[in-house]
Amino acid sequence: xxxxxxxxxxxxxxxxxxxxxxxxxxxxxxxxxxxxxxxxxxxxxxxxxxxxxxxxxxxxxxxxxxxx
Numbered sequence: 001x002x003x004x005x006x007x008x009x010x011x012x013x014x015x016x017x018x019x020x021x022x023x024x025x026x027x028x029x030x031x032x033x034x035x036x037x038x039x040x041x042x043x044x045x046x047x048x049x050x051x052x053x054x055x056x057x058x059x060x061x062x063x064x065x066x067x068x
Contacts, residue, residue, distance in 0.1 A: 001045055003043065003044065003045050003046075004053065005044075006041065006057070007041055008035075008040055008042055008065050008066065009065065009066040009067075010064070010065045011035060011040060012037070016035075016065070019064065020035050020065055021035055022063075023060065023062055024042065024056060024059045027051060027055055027056070029050040030045070030051060030056075031045045031047070
């Protein structure tokens with residue numbers, strides 16, 4: 001199991017938090033995603049083989065936010 005923290009631009013509320021977390025959790029191999037709105041980050045736990053950083057970035061982008 002791997003973990004990474006992504007800095008995400010544009011998250012400001014509970015809806016943003018849910019949108020980013022849900023988008024990441026839809027990826028097969030992602031075990032957990034937890035947004036910290038104050039820090040503008042999301043901590044992701046995932047299986048390293050099937051999941052790449054680009055998969056995570058794409059999921060955040062698909063939710064309407066930007067990884068910085």
